[in-house]
Amino acid sequence: MVGSGTSGDGKPRALRLAHRGDWRRATENTLSAFLAALALPGCDGLELDVRSALGGVAVCYHDETLERVHGIKRAVNEMTADELESLGVPTLEAVLATIPRRAFLDVELKSDPGRGAFESLVAGRGPGLERAVVSSFEPATLEQVGGWASPWPRWLNAQDAEPATIATALELGCRGVSVDWQALDPAAMARARAAKLDVAAWTVRRRPTYARLERIGVQAICAEAAALDG
Numbered sequence: 207m208v209g210s211g212t213s214g215d216g217k218p219r220a221l222r223l224a225h226r227g228d229w230r231r232a233t234e235n236t237l238s239a240f241l242a243a244l245a246l247p248g249c250d251g252l253e254l255d256v257r258s259a260l261g262g263v264a265v266c267y268h269d270e271t272l273e274r275v276h277g278i279k280r281a282v283n284e285m286t287a288d289e290l291e292s293l294g295v296p297t298l299e300a301v302l303a304t305i306p307r308r309a310f311l312d313v314e315l316k317s318d319p320g321r322g323a324f325e326s327l328v329a330g331r332g333p334g335l336e337r338a339v340v341s342s343f344e345p346a347t348l349e350q351v352g353g354w355a356s357p358w359p360r361w362l363n364a365q366d367a368e369p370a371t372i373a374t375a376l377e378l379g380c381r382g383v384s385v386d387w388q389a390l391d392p393a394a395m396a397r398a399r400a401a402k403l404d405v406a407a408w409t410v411r412r413r414p415t416y417a418r419l420e421r422i423g424v425q426a427i428c429a430e431a432a433a434l435d436g
Contacts, residue, residue: 220426221250221251221310221406222248222250222251222427222429222434223250223310223312223428224240224246224249224253224429224434226268226430227239227252227254228242228430228434235268236294236296237296240254240305241305243434244305246435248436249436251311251312251337252310252311253311254312254313254314255267255314256298257270257316257317258283258317258320258323259282259283259285259290261286262320263287263297263299263322264299264326266295266296266301267290268316269282270282270316272285276293278293283317297326298313298322298323298327299326301330302327303330312361312384312406312428313327313339314341314342315340315341315351316342317347318346318347319351321354327340333355334357334358335355338359339358339360339361340360341360341384343364348362348380349378352379360380361382361383361406362375362378363384363385365386365389366385366386366389366394367389367394367395367397367398369397371385376403380403381403382398382404382405382406382425383398383403383405384405384407384408384426384428385408386407387408387409387415390407390424391422395422404426405425405426406424407419409430410427410428410429410430411433412432412433413432413433415433416429
């Protein structure tokens with residue numbers, strides 16, 4: 207496994223990753239949200255989203271446009287990094303320079319990342335991508351990242367852990383799959399284990415759900431709301 211958490215009694219537990227930071231306390235995918243999450247007891251790291259701004263600079267933003275979060279009907283890739291930073295949207299470089307190295311990172315690439323994301327990750331977490339994975343729903347993006355740095359751990363994001371999903375992850379050379387929590391049960395976990403794949407779950411909001419996933423052996427859980435508090 208690329209990382210692990212530790213319970214109060216010293217036993218291994220699932221990594222608790224804050225989904226876009228703690229957006230109860232600050233706007234999602236901002237430095238403030240990330241730091242607020244990492245201040246919570248039991249939070250091991252972050253899930254964050256990366257897109258390319260105009261000019262190829264990697265920035266942390268989930269949506270294709272700024273309309274939902276900022277009320278601006280413009281696409282992220284139509285704005286410069288400076289314009290986006292003026293709205294509180296951080297560059298990946300700034301995030302990696304600010305977040306402590308102890309924090310585990312699930313860096314989700316939302317679209318063709320270009321070299322900007324790769325270069326920022328190398329600068330921020332080293333050529334071996336220390337305590338981080340790159341994830342994506344897009345096989346072509348994961349294939350591109352594998353071409354840049356084949357040893358980097360990658361997770362295929364998916365709606366399920368059915369045999370076709372497992373086969374795709376293996377074909378891409380992924381380290382694991384990150385799956386909608388509702389699709390994870392002992393049978394799904396057995397398929398992933400047989401393929402020697404790590405399993406992460408998204409996005410968990412309730413503590414009982416978190417506990418169930420941990421019991422069946424999920425290794426990292428993308429959490430928000432009450433589930434983030436432990």
